Amino acid sequence: MAQVAQVSQATVSYAYTRPEKISSALRDRVLRIADEIGYAGPNPGGQNLRTGHFGALGLMMTDSLALAFDDPATTYLLRGIAEVGELAEVALTLLPFPAADIARSADERDAHAARVALRSAVDGFLAYAMPDRHPALDAVRRRGAPMVVIDSPLLPGVPSVGIRDRRGAEQAARHLLELGHRRIGVLVDRLAPDGRRGVVPRGRFRRIRDRVARERIGGYRSAFAAHGLDFGRTTVVEAGGFNRALSLRAARTLLDEGGFTAVLASTDVLALAALDVLAERGARVPEDISVTGFDDLPAAATAGLTTVSQPLVEKGRRAADMLVEVMRGGTGKRLLLPTELVSRDSTAPPR
Amino acid sequence: MAQVAQVSQATVSYAYTRPEKISSALRDRVLRIADEIGYAGPNPGGQNLRTGHFGALGLMMTDSLALAFDDPATTYLLRGIAEVGELAEVALTLLPFPAADIARSADERDAHAARVALRSAVDGFLAYAMPDRHPALDAVRRRGAPMVVIDSPLLPGVPSVGIRDRRGAEQAARHLLELGHRRIGVLVDRLAPDGRRGVVPRGRFRRIRDRVARERIGGYRSAFAAHGLDFGRTTVVEAGGFNRALSLRAARTLLDEGGFTAVLASTDVLALAALDVLAERGARVPEDISVTGFDDLPAAATAGLTTVSQPLVEKGRRAADMLVEVMRGGTGKRLLLPTELVSRDSTAPPR
DNA sequence: CTGAAAGCGCTTACAG
DNA sequence: CTGAAAGCGCTTACAG
Incomplete structure (x- = not known):
């Protein structure tokens, strides 16, 4: 692209991400030529590697993604996550943990999950309702990526959001x-x-x-x-x-x-x-x-x-908020949200 | 990492992704050292740039992500997408299109959406229920990324799944x-x-x-x-x-x-x-x-x-299937699923 | 079976 | 305001 436009790579880069660094005439020219030759803008892979961040958050869940769209409680939680304003700039990546019926064994499933967590192009993780010991959790901690746990498990030093x-x-x-x-x-x-x-x-x-x-x-x-x-x-x-x-x-x-x-x-x-x-x-x-x-x-x-x-919705929102905070260098904490008994018509003294 | 282990970069790479290319003794040694020094395996950014693929699919929707978790019809669709077996190896990235209350104007919202689509680290796109003309759709087509449309809009040359x-x-x-x-x-x-x-x-x-x-x-x-x-x-x-x-x-x-x-x-x-x-x-x-x-x-x-x-679930499943097919070099097509009137108790002749 | 080298596409100091 | 150069971390022919 830079060759065709007869400018340096830096100029092309500036045209897209730092408009103030070059003259608007030059920028317009670069953009016009890009349009002509069908250059769609900076390749995300290059950007990622250079800047070190992906613009995405990963969500890890037990089992398959089906849980996300199958279980109402999970759906409400996700709604809360999606509501977080700061996330308007980052994507939410649902990590594909294989369902029991796809993976051959529990061990294989866990190993796969760990690999997925390690390989995924995300800047931070939300772990929801995972079992106590799960290789993906270890993998994420080793990778040193920001992580916030929702509900389970409680990991020393890992911020979390839950209820009593x-x-x-x-x-x-x-x-x-x-x-x-x-x-x-x-x-x-x-x-x-x-x-x-x-x-x-x-x-x-x-x-x-x-x-x-x-x-x-x-x-x-x-x-x-x-x-x-x-x-x-x-x-x-x-x-x-x-x-x-x-x-x-x-x-x-x-x-x-x-x-x-x-x-x-x-x-x-x-x-x-x-x-x-x-x-x-x-x-x-x-x-x-x-x-x-x-x-x-x-x-x-x-x-x-x-x-x-x-x-439920607030739990998701708070967890996402906390992850954003951790990714900005904060430490996070253990947050416990209140529960309350709601008495309706399905209970009465036994006869 | 390669330096510490006193092997070449290639050996480290092989240890993780091509076990058959090196002796298992060498591989074990590399993995053990990695463990000791806290190297978590290949950096996804580097892999992405080199291999040119991300291991993720992007889902574009109108408005914000809230739709995904707010609207039951959308939730069923997503369940279908999540069910696709081939997706057990790829993540599903929900692209963050800003909600009306966050972006200042419709134009700004659309421009943002296009930027997001361009920048996102995904290998293909599912576009669900988008309006007729949307800059994000143009952006994706220009980027030349595989795309399958669900429901709307109908774009010449773009495979799609819908109903009558x-x-x-x-x-x-x-x-x-x-x-x-x-x-x-x-x-x-x-x-x-x-x-x-x-x-x-x-x-x-x-x-x-x-x-x-x-x-x-x-x-x-x-x-x-x-x-x-x-x-x-x-x-x-x-x-x-x-x-x-x-x-x-x-x-x-x-x-x-x-x-x-x-x-x-x-x-x-x-x-x-x-x-x-x-x-x-x-x-x-x-x-x-x-x-x-x-x-x-x-x-x-x-x-x-x-x-x-x-x-609904099948619509999601078929669309994801088709996207997988397109990403493998297939051409995709226009697929129309059947509808049927289901007569229950909420209708009767007027009095 | 193992290693040295090139290059994926970008951004960012730095020099002019 | 613009350009030449380095380097992010990886994978893949290629040579030995």
């Missing part, structure tokens, strides 16, 4: 217990990314690989203990994932057991699935059985679901 | 007309990205800047004409955007006028908003008034909405 999961879960459980429920069935999404689902055997609680799941279970456990109940004897069903199909299946498995006066669900998606299964079976809520959720999605309000609200 | 919008819209309108409706109010999302909303003045129909809106209005118009009605005399309310708040507002504006026996909405989000406003006002559907939508979101089925279904 244990307390929120405790609030929901206490609400049911204080209403007088003693036969409570529990629904959880996933305790570890190993594809297991169904009734959770006791030993599995010691091998939870996700901070949020661990905290929520911990909250349930302590609320139960405060009311003289042993959480270990409670039926807990694990969906094995986040989507509606798996949630419905888990709700059916739990409700097939029968005899519960309440369902304590660790997400709204699970609680809403339970509501649907109950309606299908002709059970009345809350007369026959109470149900609580967690998240307070808009759909929870519509369904009259008693749940624990967390500020 | 005109026919689908015609089906919905004809359904109402054949039931005997003559006082039909129409709801549309946006005819041009200029921030206008409210009752659409006649002249504005000649200045629609979005292909899909134009086709759907055309479908309504011809169905009306076939029944001896002048579409030009119909009340059409434009929401001015895609979210629920604007949709509710548009529905209120339309229904305030009164006297309609049916509401013909150009999207399900608008139709569902109309349903909510009608419920709020104590009107019975379909006894007092009929409502039709377009898209067939899962929420439409729940609400018993009569609508025109289009395969």
Whole structure:
């Protein structure tokens, strides 16, 4: 391009990125010639290498991207991220972590994820709801790239945004217990990314690989203990994932057991699935059985679901804000957002 | 890194990307030293520049990213894109087109969008629901990057995936007309990205800047004409955007006028908003008034909405497939997916 | 199986 | 206000 226009490379560069450095006549000429010969402006690859930044943020999630567009809670979080004004200048890159059905094994999947994180052309990372130990997290830290964690895991020295999961879960459980429920069935999404689902055997609680799941279970456990109940004897069903199909299946498995006066669900998606299964079976809520959720999605309000609200959109916004701050040289911190029990029409004392 | 390990740059490169080119002993040594000195592997910027590809696809949308996480139809589309297996190796970059409230003017917004498209470190573009003329589209074509358009606009020589919008819209309108409706109010999302909303003045129909809106209005118009009605005399309310708040507002504006026996909405989000406003006002559907939508979101089925279904997830999947094909040197084509009228409980003959 | 060299396209001091 | 030169970090023929 510089050759054709018979100017130096620097002049072309200035024409695009530093208009004040050259005369406007020269700039116009360069731009006109560029137009004629079909030069579309500085190649991003060259710019990246030279300036050392990419103009993009990477978002890492467990599993595949499907989560981003499948799970309502995730969608709200992403909305918050997208709202951040400073991001008007940077792209949001959704990193392709392979789904379980594509990768041959969990190890291979993790290795792939780490490679992706390392290779991706981004200036900073948002890690959302990752399991405790994940090679991609190590890879990012080693690369020394700015990172902010959302929800899980908690990594020493890594800034993060989350909520008081244990307390929120405790609030929901206490609400049911204080209403007088003693036969409570529990629904959880996933305790570890190993594809297991169904009734959770006791030993599995010691091998939870996700901070949020661990905290929520911990909250349930302590609320139960405060009311003289042993959480270990409670039926807990694990969906094995986040989507509606798996949630419905888990709700059916739990409700097939029968005899519960309440369902304590660790997400709204699970609680809403339970509501649907109950309606299908002709059970009345809350007369026959109470149900609580967690998240307070808009759909929870519509369904009259008693749940624990967390500020999902704000969580995304704050995390993105914090990442911008870290990328500017700030240190970031651990930010905890409030939760609140929202009592609606899906809970009542047992008969 | 090469210096410390006392090997050549090439050896380091091979250690990471061509294990078969060096002995495994040497490779192990290189990797071990890298680990010790904290070298995280090849810098993506250097790789990009040298190989000429980025390992990412760019998604361009009108307005801001908020659309991606705000509009259910868009969310389903993205789910389809994310499902494409070949994408397990490439990232999906959401390009940050500034929202109306951030950019000072429409021109500035467009110029910014073009710049972003040019600068972004991606190998190909998916352009979704863009207005007819948009500088970012020109910029991408000039850059010569592979591109597939979803829905709008239709560009000569550019492969695209869409549906028969005109026919689908015609089906919905004809359904109402054949039931005997003559006082039909129409709801549309946006005819041009200029921030206008409210009752659409006649002249504005000649200045629609979005292909899909134009086709759907055309479908309504011809169905009306076939029944001896002048579409030009119909009340059409434009929401001015895609979210629920604007949709509710548009529905209120339309229904305030009164006297309609049916509401013909150009999207399900608008139709569902109309349903909510009608419920709020104590009107019975379909006894007092009929409502039709377009898209067939899962929420439409729940609400018993009569609508025109289009395969949203498949649209995304097909578009991503086609882009992969084009990036491999294929030519792509114009792909049209089927629509179908789904008759549910929100429509009946007028009283 | 390993190493020295070229060059991808840019930006930025620096000299004129 | 403009140009010549260096170097960002990599990969890939090529020579040994």
